[in-house]
Amino acid sequence: MMRLIPFWGCMMPLKYPQMELAIRKTLPNLGIELVDVDGFTCCPDPIYFKARNKIKWLTVAARNLAVAEETGIDIITMCSGCISTLKEAQYLLAEDPDLMAQINRRLKRINREYKGKVKVKHAVVMMRDDLGIEAIEKSVKRPLEDIKVAIHYGCHLLKPSQIMRVDDADYPSILDDFVTAIGAIPLDHDEKLLCCGKGCMDDELPLEMTESIFASIEASGADCMGLICPTCFSSFDMGQIMIARQKGKTYNIPVIYIFQLLGLAQGLSAEDIGLHTHRVKADKVLEKIV
């Protein structure tokens, strides 16, 4: 058993608990023990909170890291926003000792200190690097044969690669390999690496961007979208409802979190992993699974 602290963040436990459910159901099948600890807050979010004040953003991130550090157990995150904040905070604090001292002065008010020792990884990176793809393959009871998955990498898992150190940001393969390991077919499409647009503070631009992605996925003939980020999920699941309402175009592309796909391949039912909570129903994918 490998013991790891899950850093859930906010989006998963509060907005999309089905994603948390999928993680809690699938990782133990891979020999991972999730050690829940007290004391975390929001990572905090790398877009809005950071836009207000970078020092406060770093302080809250460093506090979360310090809380984990005290336990001596490493962290995994399942959210691209959380991994972005925690990794960038670690990078900036390691790069600049003055900044580290400034942030630790704030943490001293609560008798905490961030030392820079705790390791933070995204769950998929831990699975590839520490467990190995074969371990994922071995946990599969029902390969998702013939299911064509249009992967959406999103931005923060990969970029900046200088900090994230996950994959080639222009030609990533980590999620393609993951989808292949569970027996499904990863499909390329023109807008595979386009940002979902959620972080843009405009009324129209984000919708135009998601629509380009949907059109590209539709043209690819994929059965569903497979993604890794809860923020992207809101752009694409609820996003399809918005596009239908505002532009009168219905895509009907099920949006499935990569660990939900793993759950299906491990033999779990759609209910077990909360697929029924999604706005766009996954029936056409489920019908293909026998």
Added chain:
Amino acid sequence: MPKEKVVVDFRFREKLNKITGGKHHNYCYQCSACVAVCPAARFTDEFNPRIILLKALLGMEEALIGEDSPIWLCTNCYSCYERCPQDVRPIEVIIALKNLAVERETAPANLAKLSENIAETGMSVTVSSAVNRRRQELGLPPLKTIPLEELKKILEEDEAEEPSSKKRKGEP
């Protein structure tokens, strides 16, 4: 024809230098590599990261952090950070500019709405009884208590270190 005079506001550049990540604006050599990969620039002509950097180099405070600045159109995708040959980290310069706009109170109104939850509740999403019910229905454990007292203390203002008033080493 007389040459047009270029005026640089170094005071504003100094201010930007003092925010984490702001100093990197100095490294921009205007190559446009960031523009080629920027999704916001692809979808609207109103946004262009090279031009934002040019305005930063000229110290154009009003254009960058006045009302209706285009900086808020950035999608936060990090493609420019990935591509920039000069380690400008354009998105981080843009976020530093956002910090200055917040200080000047020219940020869009919904920014506060999107972020105030964290300082008040420790979470970006509101914790409601509906959330707890949904978790229960899915068989998930109850949410952990959030250490609000600690959060409040570390977020308290510290006059000595606030961004634009923060003194650099060697300054009076």
